[in-house]
Amino acid sequence: HRHLLGIEPLRPDEITTILDLSDQYVDFNRRRDKHANALAGLTQINMFFENSTRTQASFELAGKRLGADVMNMAMQASSIKKGETLIDTAMTLNAMHPDLLVVRHPHSGAVDLLAQKVNCAVLNAGDGRHEHPTQALLDALTIRRAKGRLHRLSIAICGDIAHSRVARSNLLLLHKMENRIRLIGPPTLMPSGIDAFGVEVFDDMREGLKDVDVVMMLRLQKERMDGGFIPSEREYYHRYGLDAEKLSHAKPDAIVMHPGPMNRGVEIDGTLADDINRSVIQDQVEMGVAVRMAAMDLLARNLRARPTEVMT
Numbered sequence: 440h441r442h443l444l445g446i447e448p449l450r451p452d453e454i455t456t457i458l459d460l461s462d463q464y465v466d467f468n469r470r471r472d473k474h475a476n477a478l479a480g481l482t483q484i485n486m487f488f489e490n491s492t493r494t495q496a497s498f499e500l501a502g503k504r505l506g507a508d509v510m511n512m513a514m515q516a517s518s519i520k521k522g523e524t525l526i527d528t529a530m531t532l533n534a535m536h537p538d539l540l541v542v543r544h545p546h547s548g549a550v551d552l553l554a555q556k557v558n559c560a561v562l563n564a565g566d567g568r569h570e571h572p573t574q575a576l577l578d579a580l581t582i583r584r585a586k587g588r589l590h591r592l593s594i595a596i597c598g599d600i601a602h603s604r605v606a607r608s609n610l611l612l613l614h615k616m617e618n619r620i621r622l623i624g625p626p627t628l629m630p631s632g633i634d635a636f637g638v639e640v641f642d643d644m645r646e647g648l649k650d651v652d653v654v655m656m657l658r659l660q661k662e663r664m665d666g667g668f669i670p671s672e673r674e675y676y677h678r679y680g681l682d683a684e685k686l687s688h689a690k691p692d693a694i695v696m697h698p699g700p701m702n703r704g705v706e707i708d709g710t711l712a713d714d715i716n717r718s719v720i721q722d723q724v725e726m727g728v729a730v731r732m733a734a735m736d737l738l739a740r741n742l743r744a745r746p747t748e749v750m751t
């Protein structure tokens with residue numbers, strides 16, 4: 440592949456290849472000396488049009504640890520504020536010959552559109568409610584390391600499914616790897632027609648969590664509920680917030696995940712989120728750096744195998 444725009448075009452064996460390389464980078468990142476040169480000589484530009492802590496920091500660290508020249512565009516201070524369009528901004532940066540563009544944008548499809556206009560590799564760091572492929576890959580790596588496999592697991596994705604690119608990318612990946620997927624949440628936050636995807640849909644947490652291996656919580660994304668129904672936080676926590684009692688319906692060794700940023704006391708109990716016997720939330724963050732290193736390493740191998748393109 441030339442870009443990493445989503446999980447949708449990836450085959451199961453390609454997902455496994457990325458995860459196998461990511462495992463090597465997990466070991467690498469635990470060393471004192473964390474310098475390699477897989478991206479040496481390449482320029483990586485990070486363009487985040489939406490806020491980020493985990494994704495931006497881990498893409499920056501991943502690029503630096505692999506020897507790339509990394510630039511973080513401060514989009515709030517860019518000429519976007521003067522009315523320059525996304526595509527004109529991308530074309531301007533493209534003229535500076537980057538090799539890797541990492542892009543987060545609030546509109547679904549914006550990153551795909553941008554990838555058609557530039558002649559470098561583009562990585563989707565989250566576009567609207569469409570896809571967040573490196574999040575699904577880091578979640579998959581976390582599950583595979585915790586459970587010893589990434590197939591035939593029973594996995595519950597819980598909460599605000601409708602607005603979640605994390606849910607969409609995870610659903611695509613976990614389905615490709617032949618897992619049993621349950622979606623749990625209020626009907627108002629469930630996309631219509633989702634059960635046609637081969638998933639089971641529940642609006643009761645205790646029923647939906649019964650005997651699952653993995654519990655994946657999602658953030659309530661109020662910023663995407665433009666004018667629609669916004670549940671009260673207290674009511675939401677009561678019915679859909681994960682606490683020890685609701686978790687007791689899952690398998691005794693079920694792991695608890697959350698992509699972050701989390702709202703403690705809204706979708707998850709803070710004590711449970713911090714319980715290292717159940718929660719793998721910090722492991723997810725660690726896997727994030729390794730997965731982004733693997734994704735950029737593989738795209739760079741592909742870039743280097745192609746003749747240098749002349750801009751037109």
Ligand code: CP
Pocket residue numbers: 490491492493494495565574698699700
């Ligand atoms: N999980 C995730 O994408 O977090 P950030 O928004 O902090 O990058």
